[in-house]
Amino acid sequence: MASSPCGSGNFDSGLEIKTRSVEQTLVPLVSQITTLINHKDKPKKSERTQQAIQRVGQAVSVAVGRFVAVGEAIAVENEELKEEMGMACFEARRAGDAIAKLTDVGTPVAPPVDGRNTVFSDRTGMVKAARMLLSSVTKVLVLADRIVIKQIITSRNKVLVTLEQLERVSTFQEFVQIFSQFGNQMVEFAHLTGDRQNDLKEENKKARMAAARAVLEKCTMMLLTASKTCLRHPDCESARINKDAVFHRMRFALEQVIEIVTDAQPCGETKVLPLSIHTGIKDFKSSVEGLREGLYSLPHQALSGQLEAVVERTEDFTDSAYTSHEHREGILQLCQLARQDTDQLIAAWMEALSLNAKESTEEMELSILKTCQSVHELRRELHKVAVGRAADLLKLHVEHLPLRALKASGGEGNVEAVTEYARTLGEQKEQLVETCRLLCHVSGTEPLEITCIHAEETFHVTGPQIISAAQTLALHPSSKIAKENLDVFCEAWESQLCDMGVLLREINDVFEGRRGVPASGDKRAYLSLPRPGKHSANLKTVKAVKLDTEEQSTIAKLGLELRLLTSDVDTEVEKWEDQEQDIVRQGQSMSSMAYSMYLFTRGEGLLKTTMDLLHQAEVLSEEGLQLCSSLHTFSTLLTDEEKVVVLSEMEKLMGLCQQLQMGVRTPVQGKTATFQKILPLRS
Numbered sequence: 086m087a088s089s090p091c092g093s094g095n096f097d098s099g100l101e102i103k104t105r106s107v108e109q110t111l112v113p114l115v116s117q118i119t120t121l122i123n124h125k126d127k128p129k130k131s132e133r134t135q136q137a138i139q140r141v142g143q144a145v146s147v148a149v150g151r152f153v154a155v156g157e158a159i160a161v162e163n164e165e166l167k168e169e170m171g172m173a174c175f176e177a178r179r180a181g182d183a184i185a186k187l188t189d190v191g192t193p194v195a196p197p198v199d200g201r202n203t204v205f206s207d208r209t210g211m212v213k214a215a216r217m218l219l220s221s222v223t224k225v226l227v228l229a230d231r232i233v234i235k236q237i238i239t240s241r242n243k244v245l246v247t248l249e250q251l252e253r254v255s256t257f258q259e260f261v262q263i264f265s266q267f268g269n270q271m272v273e274f275a276h277l278t279g280d281r282q283n284d285l286k287e288e289n290k291k292a293r294m295a296a297a298r299a300v301l302e303k304c305t306m307m308l309l310t311a312s313k314t315c316l317r318h319p320d321c322e323s324a325r326i327n328k329d330a331v332f333h334r335m336r337f338a339l340e341q342v343i344e345i346v347t348d349a350q351p352c353g354e355t356k357v358l359p360l361s362i363h364t365g366i367k368d369f370k371s372s373v374e375g376l377r378e379g380l381y382s383l384p385h386q387a388l389s390g391q392l393e394a395v396v397e398r399t400e401d402f403t404d405s406a407y408t409s410h411e412h413r414e415g416i417l418q419l420c421q422l423a424r425q426d427t428d429q430l431i432a433a434w435m436e437a438l439s440l441n442a443k444e445s446t447e448e449m450e451l452s453i454l455k456t457c458q459s460v461h462e463l464r465r466e467l468h469k470v471a472v473g474r475a476a477d478l479l480k481l482h483v484e485h486l487p488l489r490a491l492k493a494s495g496g497e498g499n500v501e502a503v504t505e506y507a508r509t510l511g512e513q514k515e516q517l518v519e520t521c522r523l524l525c526h527v528s529g530t531e532p533l534e535i536t537c538i539h540a541e542e543t544f545h546v547t548g549p550q551i552i553s554a555a556q557t558l559a560l561h562p563s564s565k566i567a568k569e570n571l572d573v574f575c576e577a578w579e580s581q582l583c584d585m586g587v588l589l590r591e592i593n594d595v596f597e598g599r600r601g602v603p604a605s606g607d608k609r610a611y612l613s614l615p616r617p618g619k620h621s622a623n624l625k626t627v628k629a630v631k632l633d634t635e636e637q638s639t640i641a642k643l644g645l646e647l648r649l650l651t652s653d654v655d656t657e658v659e660k661w662e663d664q665e666q667d668i669v670r671q672g673q674s675m676s677s678m679a680y681s682m683y684l685f686t687r688g689e690g691l692l693k694t695t696m697d698l699l700h701q702a703e704v705l706s707e708e709g710l711q712l713c714s715s716l717h718t719f720s721t722l723l724t725d726e727e728k729v730v731v732l733s734e735m736e737k738l739m740g741l742c743q744q745l746q747m748g749v750r751t752p753v754q755g756k757t758a759t760f761q762k763i764l765p766l767r768s
Contacts, residue, residue: 103230104282104286105285106143128551135719137188137733138523142188145218146185148223149181152177153225156173156229157171163235166228166232170228174225174432176217176220176221177225180214180217183210184211184214187211187214220728232650233277233280237274238279238343240273240277241343244271247266247338251263260312260313271301273300275301282295282298285345289535293345297341299539300334300338300543301338301339302365303577305335307331308328310569313570314327314557314567317564317566318560321561323554323557323560324553324557327553327554327574330550360398361526361528361534363527365391369388369391372387373453374394376449377444377453380437380443380444385431388427388433389427390425392427392460399467400421405523407474407520412586417534419466422459423456429456430453467523468592470523471524472593475520475523475524475589476589478513478516479582484584490509491506492555492572494555495567498559503556511548513544514545517541524540524588528595529596533592533595540585540588543577544578547574547578547581551575555571558570558603667715668716671712671715672712674708678705682705702748705744709741713735716731719731720735
């Protein structure tokens with residue numbers, strides 16, 4: 086179960102929070118309530134403190150009122166949640182009113198003479214109201230999140246129904262009509278799942294969602310050409326095999342999406358990734374270094390077992406026909422060295438235990454260092470082999486010779502040549518599948534492991550599909566649709582090779598300590614919580630527009646103002662002694678983004694279009710919300726009055742960031758509307 090954000094374990098809602106949109110919505114509320122709960126009891130309260138607390142209480146009440154209104158509107162539109170949502174909204178409103186009364190401290194004098202309880206005299210009442218408020222608000226958010234999941238499931242069900250209709254069609258006219266409907270449904274599904282993917286908190290789930298969505302995107306075009314080919318050549322067995330494979334893969338990917346959004350597993354199974362060598366080495370090193378903290382933490386057989394499990398997995402490298410003799414010998418030698426160092430460590434460990442030592446001895450310390458170094462060298466060698474193999478394969482396939490040969494021989498109707506080149510492609514497929522498996526072992530993070538598995542599956546499935554498409558063309562060399570179908574599958578193969586190149590760079594970034602975090606300008610953030618009305622209302626993008634001279638002048642002035650503000654931020658940030666502090670890093674990041682926006686107003690920098698600017702503004706607002714979270718944590722180190730000032734400014738920033746997010750996500754059309762949408766970014 087996830088507790089409330091900002092580390093406030095006192096207000097555990099008992100509900101698991103799985104998305105960033107729910108978490109970020111709760112951050113300001115937790116911040117405000119924590120301010121009210123944690124104020125220090127002093128005999129005398131300054132007027133400034135009392136007024137600040139009263140303002141915070143009023144802000145909580147107003148915010149809850151607005152929030153509840155949205156929740157009630159959502160309840161009206163979703164009958165199945167009406168009762169639950171209505172009760173949660175009622176509890177939230179009641180708790181908000183209670184907090185408003187408790188913080189109505191009146192004038193800065195002694196406790197009120199009329200006997201009313203306030204936050205100063207009834208701390209227990211405040212804690213109770215706070216718990217009720219956070220619990221009910223979290224429940225409203227989680228219920229709203231269930232609506233998003235329901236929208237995705239409903240959209241998937243529509244796609245499945247239409248998919249079955251497409252599979253049974255017998256005429257071109259019927260196919261074209263149904264495929265048009267199918268295309269619209271897939272667009273809606275892509276938008277909903279894209280929002281959800283970017284809203285998920287767990288990186289491994291985001292990677293799984295990205296993989297499933299990539300399959301659906303590529304399969305949509307494959308389905309079109311494969312179905313048309315089958316309709317044109319209904320008696321062709323290879324065309325039918327080609328088409329069936331596409332439909333099967335689409336259904337599988339659709340089910341994967343639903344498993345991710347609902348946390349469901351088929352037949353109650355638990356989804357576990359195959360253990361990689363990187364993970365095995367990481368766990369082994371953790372156990373080795375853990376001996377410093379406790380000599381009795383695990384049996385020595387467990388340590389040997391962990392290493393042997395790692396060595397066993399290196400057989401994927403050493404047993405491969407594509408691993409050179411030199412690399413095979415190098416891996417085997419490093420495995421043997423790791424065994425020797427581990428045996429020496431165990432011997433030193435056993436000796437320390439026989440002496441009833443309470444901590445690791447000097448000999449143990451030396452053995453721990455040697456063992457960790459030897460497995461590090463093993464990991465380095467495996468990384469070099471896997472990445473080197475992948476790089477060589479990508480160079481080999483840069484001209485796509487087997488694909489070109491299959492297209493040419495298929496177009497000539499040369500069935501024997503197609504069979505020969507199909508064997509060549511099959512061999513290359515096996516090499517790529519095995520290389521993806523090796524990359525998975527050394528990828529370094531779980532999301533990258535998932536991406537490697539996706540690449541492996543894609544090559545494994547697409548290879549035979551290309552061959553069946555080429556066989557169909559060879560049997561019907563004059564068929565334009567059969568040629569188009571082969572082209573589509575070949576393009577999917579080439580696209581996956583490009584993706585593999587990107588994956589290779591990301592794996593290298595992780596290995597070398599560069600985490601591969603996307604540039605801020607490329608980062609896209611979406612919130613998937615529903616709003617009253619149609620969920621797809623904010624899916625339209627802004628068209629490029631050209632501003633006249635006066636509008637350009639206005640934008641230039643705002644840009645200059647933005648530049649001056651970034652200079653102020655940079656000056657303040659430089660005063661901090663700890664430049665790695667979260668507040669400093671986030672301030673620098675926001676300043677850098679704002680400077681990019683300033684360069685945009687001059688026609689310079691990386692932001693080229695209005696859409697780029699709006700995406701940058703959205704990322705800026707998200708970074709601002711992260712800064713608010715850091716400021717909240719920092720405020721716990723301050724005195725009461727300093728804390729009130731910091732939290733007051735934090736609330737202003739929070740409101741501006743949320744206003745900015747709402748602004749950039751509001752769809753507009755036309756030059757004037759676009760210009761008016763950009764103007765508020767100056768705030």
